[in-house]
Amino acid sequence: MAKLSLKKLTKSYGKVEVLHGIDLEVDDGEFVVFVGPSGCGKSTSLRMIAGLEEITSGEIWIGGRKVNDLEPKDRDIAMVFQNYAIYPHMSVRKNIAFGLWNAPLSKAEKAARIEEVARILDMSELLERKPSQLSGGQRQRVAIGRAMVRNPAVFLFDEPLSNLDAQLRTQMRLEIKKLHQQVGNTIIFVTHDQVEAMTLADRIVIMKDGHIQQVGTPEDVFHAPANTFVAQFIGAPSMNMLNVTGAGDEISLSSGIKMQPGRQTQTGQPLLLGVRPDDLSVDDQNPIVTGKVVVREPLGSETLIYVSGPQGEIVAKVPGKSGVKVGDEVKLGATPEALHFFDTETGDALV
Amino acid sequence: MSAYKRLSIRQKQIVWAWLFLAIPTLFYGLIRFYPTGTAFVISFQDWNLLGERTWTGLSNYQKLWNDPVFWKVFRNTFAYLIIGTPVSLVISFVIAYHLDKTRFMHGFLRMLYFLPFMTSAVAMAWVWRWFYQPVPIGLFNNFLASAGIPQIAFLNSTTNALPAVLAPAVWAGLGFQVIIFMAGLRAIPGSYYEAAKIDGVGWWTVLTRITLPLLKPTIVFIVVFSSIGFLRIFDHVFNMTTNNPGGPLNATKPLVLMIYETAFSSFDMGYAAAQTVVLFLILLLVSLLQLWILKGDNS
Numbered sequence A: 001m002a003k004l005s006l007k008k009l010t011k012s013y014g015k016v017e018v019l020h021g022i023d024l025e026v027d028d029g030e031f032v033v034f035v036g037p038s039g040c041g042k043s044t045s046l047r048m049i050a051g052l053e054e055i056t057s058g059e060i061w062i063g064g065r066k067v068n069d070l071e072p073k074d075r076d077i078a079m080v081f082q083n084y085a086i087y088p089h090m091s092v093r094k095n096i097a098f099g100l101w102n103a104p105l106s107k108a109e110k111a112a113r114i115e116e117v118a119r120i121l122d123m124s125e126l127l128e129r130k131p132s133q134l135s136g137g138q139r140q141r142v143a144i145g146r147a148m149v150r151n152p153a154v155f156l157f158d159e160p161l162s163n164l165d166a167q168l169r170t171q172m173r174l175e176i177k178k179l180h181q182q183v184g185n186t187i188i189f190v191t192h193d194q195v196e197a198m199t200l201a202d203r204i205v206i207m208k209d210g211h212i213q214q215v216g217t218p219e220d221v222f223h224a225p226a227n228t229f230v231a232q233f234i235g236a237p238s239m240n241m242l243n244v245t246g247a248g249d250e251i252s253l254s255s256g257i258k259m260q261p262g263r264q265t266q267t268g269q270p271l272l273l274g275v276r277p278d279d280l281s282v283d284d285q286n287p288i289v290t291g292k293v294v295v296r297e298p299l300g301s302e303t304l305i306y307v308s309g310p311q312g313e314i315v316a317k318v319p320g321k322s323g324v325k326v327g328d329e330v331k332l333g334a335t336p337e338a339l340h341f342f343d344t345e346t347g348d349a350l351v
Numbered sequence B: 001m002s003a004y005k006r007l008s009i010r011q012k013q014i015v016w017a018w019l020f021l022a023i024p025t026l027f028y029g030l031i032r033f034y035p036t037g038t039a040f041v042i043s044f045q046d047w048n049l050l051g052e053r054t055w056t057g058l059s060n061y062q063k064l065w066n067d068p069v070f071w072k073v074f075r076n077t078f079a080y081l082i083i084g085t086p087v088s089l090v091i092s093f094v095i096a097y098h099l100d101k102t103r104f105m106h107g108f109l110r111m112l113y114f115l116p117f118m119t120s121a122v123a124m125a126w127v128w129r130w131f132y133q134p135v136p137i138g139l140f141n142n143f144l145a146s147a148g149i150p151q152i153a154f155l156n157s158t159t160n161a162l163p164a165v166l167a168p169a170v171w172a173g174l175g176f177q178v179i180i181f182m183a184g185l186r187a188i189p190g191s192y193y194e195a196a197k198i199d200g201v202g203w204w205t206v207l208t209r210i211t212l213p214l215l216k217p218t219i220v221f222i223v224v225f226s227s228i229g230f231l232r233i234f235d236h237v238f239n240m241t242t243n244n245p246g247g248p249l250n251a252t253k254p255l256v257l258m259i260y261e262t263a264f265s266s267f268d269m270g271y272a273a274a275q276t277v278v279l280f281l282i283l284l285l286v287s288l289l290q291l292w293i294l295k296g297d298n299s
């Protein structure tokens, strides 16, 4: 019932167009994450959905209604801001009650609703406190509470976790995910952090420079990136990119190495070969690159090794116990399924 | 030098702290506390600026208590305070609130409001005196005449004179208060308003429940600051009523003007000092009271 559709949505500030036609269908109850580098237009999109930013052209539909000309309060949405926007002079209860300002409920019903939300968010004993007496995570929860009392068709989150420290961020991430499973409302969540996007989303929308690059499940965008931008944006460390030339069922690298990628290529065609650090293994029989380990970054269960060779520097993730040392000569290879090919000119994935 | 070396780090810090404190301490001692103290002493003496100072005990204060002019002036001073402070507070807030939302010629408009604050009180007073003249000279009375409304004696009436003198004083202070209010308004994060917009809260509620409470520190500052200003009002009154300072019939005379006349027309320094002490106590009391009231329920 609460489907959200964006149709050819554009936004211009003066003469500068910052969003260039966003098309997206979000299903009822879906958790969709907008992710992309800073300045790509995530917040602008979200604020247009909220009604805080005027729509230059295109349409927004929420729950079967075109909302272009509706006030934010009439759009059946609630928003959680990056700085939480909770009022420092009001108690937690009053802050949450603000979300119900216009609700057609009696005083008792409102009070019950606030209690219920406080219980779900596990902050019943915090209701009489002022925001200054709360920790960062608790403030975050108040902000979510104020959105939740409205029981909106769509929740909008604009980088709600970026003001928290790393540990709290991981914890709140989990809580938001649990909350979504519990309440089931549609959520649009904006972040610049790809790990946050991967862990939270049912579907990820990857944006760059006001364009959508790819929409898909976390698995889709990780295993089948639509272009080099998505390939390198999702996953850490980033996917290695190598310049290769096609030669029938073989490809040749600039280092002179030839290998069978398990697919046909056009002879003489320049291509980009992408391979994730995780997919590389040392001492491969059919190596893609050879070189010397220049830096080792142990992460515990895994170790990152930076290998420098004639084709430049690439990074590989090897088991923590593999015993590779700085200065070792290694041959890195991957299975054909782990290789991604991209057009050199457009950056689009070749399938 | 060797004595200094033998000191512990803590003792050295104390030495340096006192060294740095010496300048402000000296400054306050000489420029502020010494004259203040002297004024207190003189208030118990008789002194005509040239002759001997003689102790008279509380007689200056007794004279003050029994002086009808003092009570008139006392009432005037509080009239300036009680009308001036809220009126200027409300006007400056309304201007700042709207100016904050205006993008059109924002800088220019802000400058216009600030201009009176930088203008000399003397020049301003003369312009306003011209405004207040009877027909055919005065601006206001010309307006009234063309609208068919009877003339108003602004500065010559014992009832109208005080508000007529107060108006330019309020007007002169507006620019400063507007700037302070705008800074306060700017400091409120935009997301507070956006959150309220999503919650569907009306502008009046936003104003009374969000903007004003968050502006409280600004309001406290402006109230205390402008109260002190109105309690010490002098130059506007003096320049608006030069022919008969504080007139007509002391209707506009504030405490500072009375002090000035007692000291430098009557050369009764003891009496003037006693008035100064009273003014000082009033200022202290009013400021403390306001700070207490406005900050009290902040818990």
Ligand SMILES: Nc1ncnc2c1ncn2[C@@H]1O[C@H](COP(=O)(O)OP(=O)(O)O)[C@@H](O)[C@H]1O
Pocket (backbone or CB within 6 Å): A013, A018, A036, A037, A038, A039, A040, A041, A042, A043, A044, A045
């Ligand atoms: N009020 C504004 N006026 C002009 N340009 C803006 C405004 N808000 C955002 N922009 C521009 O729009 C683009 C997208 O901004 P934004 O949506 O905030 O990016 P993101 O949230 O992805 O970091 C940026 O290039 C930014 O400079």
Ligand SMILES: [Mg+2]
Pocket (backbone or CB within 6 Å): A042, A043, A044, A159
């Ligand atoms: Mg943003």
